[in-house]
Amino acid sequence: MIMSDLHVPFFRPSITDDEIGEVVKCMKSGWLTTGPNAIEFEKEFEALYDDGIHAIAVNSATAALHLGLEAMGISEGDEVIVPTLTFTATAEVVRYLGANPIFVDIDRETFGIDLDAIRAAITPKTKAIMPVHFAGRACDMTALRALADEHGLKILDDAAHALPTHHNGKLIGDIGADATAFSFYANKTMTTGEGGMLVTRNADIAARARVMRMHGIDRDVFNRFTDTKASWMYDVVAPGFKYNLTDIAAAMGRVQLRKIGDFQAARERLVKRYKSAFADLPVTLPADAADGDTHSWHLFIIQINGDAAMDRNELVAHLKKNNIGCSVHYRPLHQMTLWSIGNGGNKFPNADAYFEGCISLPLFMDMSDTEQDRVIDVVSKALLG
Numbered sequence: 039m040i041m042s043d044l045h046v047p048f049f050r051p052s053i054t055d056d057e058i059g060e061v062v063k064c065m066k067s068g069w070l071t072t073g074p075n076a077i078e079f080e081k082e083f084e085a086l087y088d089d090g091i092h093a094i095a096v097n098s099a100t101a102a103l104h105l106g107l108e109a110m111g112i113s114e115g116d117e118v119i120v121p122t123l124t125f126t127a128t129a130e131v132v133r134y135l136g137a138n139p140i141f142v143d144i145d146r147e148t149f150g151i152d153l154d155a156i157r158a159a160i161t162p163k164t165k166a167i168m169p170v171h172f173a174g175r176a177c178d179m180t181a182l183r184a185l186a187d188e189h190g191l192k193i194l195d196d197a198a199h200a201l202p203t204h205h206n207g208k209l210i211g212d213i214g215a216d217a218t219a220f221s222f223y224a225n226k227t228m229t230t231g232e233g234g235m236l237v238t239r240n241a242d243i244a245a246r247a248r249v250m251r252m253h254g255i256d257r258d259v260f261n262r263f264t265d266t267k268a269s270w271m272y273d274v275v276a277p278g279f280k281y282n283l284t285d286i287a288a289a290m291g292r293v294q295l296r297k298i299g300d301f302q303a304a305r306e307r308l309v310k311r312y313k314s315a316f317a318d319l320p321v322t323l324p325a326d327a328a329d330g331d332t333h334s335w336h337l338f339i340i341q342i343n344g345d346a347a348m349d350r351n352e353l354v355a356h357l358k359k360n361n362i363g364c365s366v367h368y369r370p371l372h373q374m375t376l377w378s379i380g381n382g383g384n385k386f387p388n389a390d391a392y393f394e395g396c397i398s399l400p401l402f403m404d405m406s407d408t409e410q411d412r413v414i415d416v417v418s419k420a421l422l423g
């Protein structure tokens with residue numbers, strides 16, 4: 039194959055015979071929905087942390103975010119502070135509960151939520167803050183916790199990009215937040231196809247989320263069929279949701295979970311290669327983790343400077359022509375039709391400036407050096423002109 043024919047996808051999940059074998063075993067077992075695999079998956083997730091943490095497996099991070107806010111008591115008319123630079127799911131779950139997402143700008147260097155902007159956005163109606171560990175770089179959860187405590191606010195962090203991300207030596211999920219949502223969507227740092235996990239040290243939040251995950255029923259389905267009590271002897275205590283994770287997905291997740299450290303190391307190695315290859319390009323490279331933190335490197339995002347030979351949209355088109363996948367994370371929410379309504383007058387200069395030049399380049403666990411060299415070659419020649 040000649041070099042220029044090499045197709046490099048934006049992302050390719052890392053699936054081996056181990057995941058396939060466990061999924062097949064589950065399918066042959068006769069138990070497909072939430073059951074022994076989901077229960078073990080939760081226990082294994084809890085084992086990433088010190089004792090006393092609760093992990094609640096669900097069918098998406100969106101579900102985990104919704105359950106987290108619901109369990110915190112967010113309701114009609116409340117305000118929840120959300121960075122404008124995130125996926126729409128972070129904001130939409132606030133709306134599910136009749137509350138209002140209040141958008142704030144990002145920090146120009148870390149792409150994380152800006153603390154001064156949060157301070158300026160707090161009103162008597164504010165109930166919670168939803169930081170996003172953007173691209174996998176930890177927000178300053180220590181400062182966020184202090185700010186939240188000052189104002190009696192809850193923190194639900196969107197950790198869809200952040201497995202494994204550490205802050206001050208602790209894995210995200212048990213540092214500074216009241217609850218945390220992880221995603222196992224197909225292109226995240228580990229995957230179950232679709233899936234998510236709500237993590238919390240708060241027993242009340244955990245108990246409420248477990249009930250609401252499953253129609254407001256006070257016992258899990260699996261227990262219903264294994265307990266000695268009649269399976270129909272359950273009670274319904276709230277109008278809950280249908281957010282449980284299948285055992286097929288959990289079987290895959292259990293194998294992926296064992297590899298998150300290796301996955302992170304593989305991505306970090308590739309990021310170092312990208313960074314040294316791009317050191318002299320007219321681009322702004324993404325910030326490394328703060329001292330003592332780990333960056334999951336879910337995404338590798340460069341911002342194209344004004345003096346480059348191509349702008350962002352031209353580079354996207356050029357990469358496509360060269361058979362290289364890429365993406366843009368994200369068009370800020372305040373620029374979207376839905377979310378612009380009611381945000382009139384508010385300005386988000388950092389997110390707007392970021393969006394002008396940002397492009398996410400291919401980065402995945404099994405990316406070969408040959409694939410990466412192809413990306414480096416095409417991007418370098420394009421931007422230097």
Ligand SMILES: *Cc1c(COP(=O)(O)O)cnc(C)c1O
Nearest residue numbers: 098099100125127198221222223
């Ligand atoms: C992927 C993603 C989500 C949603 O995750 P799902 O598991 O697809 O629901 C939420 N927030 C951010 C920042 C994401 O990247």
